[in-house]
Amino acid sequence: QTVVTQEPSFSVSPGGTVTLTCGLSSGSVSSTYYPSWYQQTPGQAPRTLIYSTSTRSSGVPDRFSGSILGNRAALTITGAQADDESNYYCALYIHSGIWVFGGGSRLTVL
């Protein structure tokens, strides 16, 4: 069974930079897993931020960026703002029409 791992929580100061990562329980994440990232605030539907590793979805500010760092996918927020305080989920396309989400990272801006 494929498990996608994310750090449970992060905190960042307003204006600061934070990098959230997304890994596999066994193996390395590469662009062939088409990593995507989603932002969700409590009570709201997810919002798509990044797809295909590093492409920003329409309307997403450029302070959000995606990449591969080492053996993990990464979401970097540069110049964090108060309304970035949310839960962030990555999703990986595993194979043959199967996707798996990570457990999510809760970001606190304080």
Added chain:
Amino acid sequence: EVHLVESGGGFVQPGRSLRLSCAASGFTFDDYAMHWVRQAPGKGLEWVSGISWNSGSTNYADAVKGRFVIARDNTKRSLYLHLNSLKTEDTALYYCAKGTRLALTEGYFDSWGQGALVTVSA
């Protein structure tokens, strides 16, 4: 603008069945694969199932394989999820999500509905 509206959620006893629906508008429905993603109370997102543009291909997460059936009716611009043999652990908010390809291959989820709540309890 893409609009996805789920319906059919409710309270159901373990072992019973339920059907969720998702009405789509704002895009060419039969040009895209569609998915169901769920979120248990206080938990993270979990991909449940996907279906290709022409229903030729379907896939399921291991947790629901053999119990849930995904379907679509392109003439009605609707996506469905038949939830059978329900378990308490199936309690979740079920989101309809639009894929970005015709087939169940690669891609991601680019639009989301607001979800339909399914509660399974005795």
